Amino acid sequence: NYSQNLKGKTVLITAGPTYEAIDPVRYIGNHSSGKMGFSLAEEAAKRGAKVILVSGPSSQKTSNPEIALHRVTSAKEMFDEVFKHYENVDIAIASAAVADYAPKEVASEKIKKNDDTLVIELVKNPDILKTMGERKHRQFLVGFALETQNEEENAKGKLEKKNLDMIVLNSLRDEGAGFKNDTNKIHIITMHENREFALKSKDDVAKDIMNFIEEKTLK
Numbered sequence: 001n002y003s004q005n006l007k008g009k010t011v012l013i014t015a016g017p018t019y020e021a022i023d024p025v026r027y028i029g030n031h032s033s034g035k036m037g038f039s040l041a042e043e044a045a046k047r048g049a050k051v052i053l054v055s056g057p058s059s060q061k062t063s064n065p066e067i068a069l070h071r072v073t074s075a076k077e078m079f080d081e082v083f084k085h086y087e088n089v090d091i092a093i094a095s096a097a098v099a100d101y102a103p104k105e106v107a108s109e110k111i112k113k114n115d116d117t118l119v120i121e122l123v124k125n126p127d128i129l130k131t132m133g134e135r136k137h138r139q140f141l142v143g144f145a146l147e148t149q150n151e152e153e154n155a156k157g158k159l160e161k162k163n164l165d166m167i168v169l170n171s172l173r174d175e176g177a178g179f180k181n182d183t184n185k186i187h188i189i190t191m192h193e194n195r196e197f198a199l200k201s202k203d204d205v206a207k208d209i210m211n212f213i214e215e216k217t218l219k
């Protein structure tokens, strides 16, 4: 007996980490498990939305028929998949931990252990969320900010720079927040508001986020 408030809406969600190949056996990655993004996808689907979930490598699964899951590996693949769908969605939520840089060249053979030091040149990846902000016309756009210092200031900066409608801040300084845990502790920040929430399960955090989005988008 869930509200069907999002019936008729399409929600695009990015989740998980990205892996940037160094050679055929190694990559640059991060600790994102995909849990936060998959919880958001389930919550949006329960409320009647059609969900497009674009996830980097993650062991999370879904069997919900309302969730179309697209699995990708690198930031570039995530970018391409997101922009196959972005044009026609009503709400977009970027919860993925996208690698900011990728190796300039991917070695075709396994890199051998020769010298005492090894230098890998990195180049900037496309910023998926920033591009969504630039191409925004009807979408309600939600970003995440994972911070370790000057949290609220940095989050507000991302809100403005990426042309977002709201940003979900989680800080690695808060115990039980951020990567891997089944829990998270967030602030939701808009141009005019800063709402703080208690530490809770990622499923319950997803409810708070979707409630806030409904409050702002359904009139």
Ligand code: PMT
Pocket: 014, 015, 016, 017, 031, 032, 033, 034, 035, 036, 037, 075, 094, 095, 096, 097, 098, 099, 100, 125, 126, 127, 128, 129, 130, 142, 143, 144, 145, 146, 147, 158, 170, 178, 179, 180, 181
């Ligand atoms: O997956 P879990 O283990 O459950 O962990 C959840 C989480 C900690 C990954 C999640 O809650 C979270 O904070 N996701 C964003 C992580 C992040 O990379 O934040 P950021 O501050 O570096 O990036 C800001 C925003 O820009 C994010 O919405 C990110 O998805 C987006 N971005 C960043 C870089 C890039 N190249 N493209 C992007 O879209």
